Amino acid sequence: MELFTYEFMQRALIAALFTGLAAPAIGTYLVQRRMALMGDGIGHVAVTGVALGLLTGTSPTWTAVVVAILGAVAMELVRERGHTNGDVALALLFYGGLAGGVLLTGLGGQSAARLQEYLFGAITTISLGDILVTMVLAAVVVLCAVGLAPQLFAIAHDQEFARVAGLRVRAYNLLVAVLAAVTVTVAMRTVGLLLVSALMVVPVATAQQLSRTFRTTLAAAMVLGTAASVGGLTLSALVSGSATVAPGPAIVLLSLAGFLATWPVGAWLRHRARLRAPFVELDPADHLETDPHPHDHGPACGHVAVEHGDHVDYVHDGHRHAVHGRHYDEH
Amino acid sequence: MSTSPTTTDDPELPVRLEGGAVALGGRPVLRHVDLTVRTGDFLALMGANGSGKSTLVRALTGLLPLTAGRLRVFGHAPEELADRDRIGFVPQRSGAGSGVPASVWEVVASGRLTRRRLLRPLSRADRAAIHDALEVVGLAGRSRESISQLSGGQQQRVLIARALAGQPDLFFLDEPTAGVDLPNQVALAEALGRLKDRGATIVLVAHELGPLAPLVTRAVVMRDGRVAYDGAPLGDHEVHDATFGEPHAHHHHDHPSTTGHRGGHDHTPHVAAPLERG
Structure with a gap:
């Protein structure tokens, strides 16, 4: 060094x-x-x-x-x-x-x-x-x-x-x-x-993939920007013996790499948030029981649980099942 | 109601507008508007699209300059009102969010700016006021969520909490119920009811009152930039009726413009300036 x-x-x-x-x-x-x-x-x-x-x-x-x-x-x-x-x-x-x-x-x-x-x-x-x-x-x-x-x-x-x-x-x-x-x-x-x-x-775009507040976005963007610029400069210096790498482009490309790495995570988080967004708080028009239902829904059953007014609907195969007494209702 | 200029302005009178006129892009929109709002009023500004009700509220908050007339808010002209913390403004919810995520807490906290000094962290009183504001609108449990994850009606409640966080005496709300589903309108009405019980003065623009109707103590109907009715609350159907339901109601007001209106529906197409949203 x-x-x-x-x-x-x-x-x-x-x-x-x-x-x-x-x-x-x-x-x-x-x-x-x-x-x-x-x-x-x-x-x-x-x-x-x-x-x-x-x-x-x-x-x-x-x-x-x-x-x-x-x-x-x-x-x-x-x-x-x-x-x-x-x-x-x-x-x-x-x-x-x-x-x-x-x-x-x-x-x-x-x-x-x-x-x-x-x-x-x-x-x-x-x-x-x-x-x-x-x-x-x-x-x-x-x-x-x-x-x-x-x-x-x-x-x-x-x-x-x-x-x-x-x-x-x-x-x-x-x-x-x-x-x-x-x-x-x-x-x-x-x-x-x-x-x-x-x-x-670019650091801001990367930061907002994962953050939900303005403060964390600002702080994370500053950390990411510093990491990219110091990292890019170091990288270009380390390889300077064997290849000519200009520090400027190295910094920018490193920053972009950070965005590419976090984007799939951000996309997945947004997708999940959309699935779990609460359903409108209106009661279904009529009472409709499910067909005999061998599966027991619960917090750990693996189906997406979505808030619906005062209860939870379990979503599977295009249905929304809500617990009602000893059976499930179609909501 | 006297329209002669008073020499002393009552610093406790929320709003006094005399002969107010506003032009948008050079076109006169509001003309000869007189309006006095007294402490404790729950005033609904109503009227058809393009009648000037939003323009009037934006003029009262000081966002739009008067081209004529005289406006006093708590005894001061809006641009020289030092204690900005006495006014809370809830603008129309804009469709597009900002480019960077923001949490419910952060948006409501920006309502404290009327009372915060530069470069000072949030005090304990600030935090208590923010928390209290979120309680009033029923969103205390969601303060850490990103505002973009909330429904339109919940976002509207966040904007009310933001105005409330500044602990103002006078609230201006621009179409708080527009595009809000019924359960959220009920929640909104509950929040405004709590404000009213605390003695707040409220001026709100509404196309239709819905669940807010029982709270309203006074209605002002705008038509084509002028006050067409000022008096007891009206049902939603009466607002668009040119006689303002007078055959049924027993109140009769001596406001000059109520006696001056012509009968019959006004179906003339309204030409609004491009910036006006009615």
Whole structure:
């Protein structure tokens, strides 16, 4: 494990850890608002910001932060208006941002390879200054996402209720947009602008396969995101002797593998919940006894037991059998 | 009922709306609406689809701005009402849930936000209020379940519990019985009955009252954006009758718009702004 004694590797691990925590934290709120692709849109806009930095010779990180925040606020305002088609507005920003970035990079005489560091991540070349910025910004994102969870949850769940309750809905919505933009630029060096949305969304999708509450979804997504980013980086470092594996794609694919592993479990749980959902509390129209019934139903008989008003129906072969005295009724 | 502007606003009067008008997308929807809600009222806002009853409730909660008129809720304009915890709002149940699972407890807990400070964990009083709210709607045993696993009527009761968790004095409910089956409507009526016994003031929008009918102490019928009737409760069939059952009832109200209405059914197709849900 001498690899981990290199300073560049330690820096990369710190960056991966902080990105893995912050991206799913804010991503949970984006998924809750059904805006899973917003991170992707901001990422595309940030490309222009990076190119602007390269062109003017200032730090691409800071120009990306500024442009990404402007783009995210613009998207939020478009969404708030609600009149124009939000999808189309997002698409315009996507392609405008990407095309603008590539054009500006060319104008500045920079090679495409320089831009590629930001598009797909270059976590092992991260500088000491960048690592400090990453840590501070990621910490701010995590603190806001966790500390303001009750408010952000209420607004994303029911905006009108939140407004009547006196929350400053617009300010919180803009805060989410700004935090998402900050996260995108934080994750830019880790997984790259084109893959950043994956780290914001995939851990959340994995977490909600198994959880029933918002809190556990948020917490599990942050754990899964950290595991994927640290794990992906480690994997790519371990095989670096025999093959060239870029850390960014490795992190995203590991995260997706986690989703694929939990999806069947989630699908089975949902199927089971549907089977066991209570029947409507109405008494059957007439009293209908079953044919002679050799089997005794009970908690351990193996048939699905479904709540039905004040009793339980046992479901088998398309029938619903309810205990009635010494026989069973068809319900 | 005097419509002259009063210089002092009674901070204990739940709602006083004078000459209220609301426009949706530039089209005038509510015009010249006067409405006073007194402490302890159980008021049913009724009327046909598109008559403006939901718009009126959304204006009273401050969600829609008035284009004319004057609104005081507990003596304050809605935007400057500092003690938001005196109002509980139960919006129409939206069809689509959110993208992330949420438990019944978490949804009801968000009703405490009117009383919580930033960055503070739930206090013991918060937890007690949330638990009490779930008891009132009869869902205390299901607080850990995901809200998407509940039926429509149970989800509606969760929204009532959320408003109740803030321990407000005045409740606004927008179509609480819409799309709810009869057993759940009965459970809903029981929960609202308990609120009424605690002295809450309740304003609810309803197309049909069903099991809520015995609770209602006052009915306001909207027609085409104006108050067409304000008085004793009406049966469901009387609401859509232009004479509001007056041949049978002995009450007679001197509200200007009840005397001004024309006889006969109003079958004119209503043109509503796209955002209005009636």
